[in-house]
Amino acid sequence: MRLINRFLLLVLMLTCIAILLFMASRSEDKQLMGTLIDRVNTNRKVVALTFDDGPTPEYTQELLGILKAHDIKATFYLVGKVIERNEDETRAILNAGHEIGNHSWSHPRMVFKSQQFIANEIESTDKVIRAAGYSGVIHFRPPFGKKLVALPYYLNKTNRTSITWDVAPERRLGDMATTEEIVEYTLANTKPGSIILLHVMYPSRKNSMQAVAGIITGLQAEGYEFVTVSELIKR
Ligand SMILES: [Zn+2]
Known part of the structure; x- marks a missing residue:
């Protein structure tokens, strides 16, 4: 009986530790080491x-x-192996004057991974961004926002800043969110210095794509100016 109790206690403790690690890994505003910016x-x-x-x-x-029609600059966190496949699109983003960031090579969950694995994911992506002709500072955005120890350790060691977000309509509203809901949520939750996250590069994200214009005009009507992440940090 006592043995069973001890076993249950151990299972309970391990479950708590697993939940805490999971929550820490997906925190949007905290990271164990180095600099993480979710808003300014x-x-x-x-x-x-x-x-x-x-x-x-x-x-x-x-x-x-859409961005050109509203004359604003945005920031793109691109995936290395997709950059390699789509050089024309990468150059088009760059030539339009937008900021480009590193979103890893293969978009893995970067927890419980070796330093070598993390180094490969990050360095090879920086390399293709530079090869496309980009000369600005390259920040890093963790895939799925996931990080624990090894990734922050590497980012800190190599002097890289992690950029997350404080306004993520799709993460809060779920996949079924309508264009109107995405615009409404974004306008309601944006504050001075906010970083807004959107995904529009897939067929499943049509509602997000259609929300971009509404988000821009809605926030501009409230007096907001759109800047890149690097400019936001500078101010
Ligand atoms: Zn992603």
Whole structure:
């Protein structure tokens, strides 16, 4: 009986530890080491619009068209192996004057991975971003926002800043969110210095793509200026 109790206690403890590790790994505003920025403290109405994944041939031009029509600059966290496949789309983003960041080579969950694995994922992606002709600072955004020990350790060691977000309509509302809901949530939750996360590079994210214009005009009507993440940090 006593043995069973001890066993149950152990299982309970391990479960608690697993839950805590899981919560820590997906925290949007905390990281064990190094610099993580989820928003910038400012009174000025500046905001950064960020797009994760891609650049896919199907959706890059459409998104660039929307950003150009509203004359704003955004920040793109691109996946290394997708950059390698889609050089034209990468250059189009770069030539339009947007900021490019590193979103890993193969978009893995970067927890419980070796330093070598993490180094490969990050360095090879920086390399293809540079090969495309990008000369700005390259920040890192962890795939799925996941990080625990090894990834922050490597980022800190190599002096890289992690960028997450404080406004993530798709993560909060779920996959079934309508365009109106995405716009409404974003307008309601954006504050001066916010970093907004959107995914528009897939067929399943049509509602997000259609929300981009509404988010821009809605926030501009409230007096917001759109800047890249690097500019946001500078201010
Ligand atoms: Zn991603």
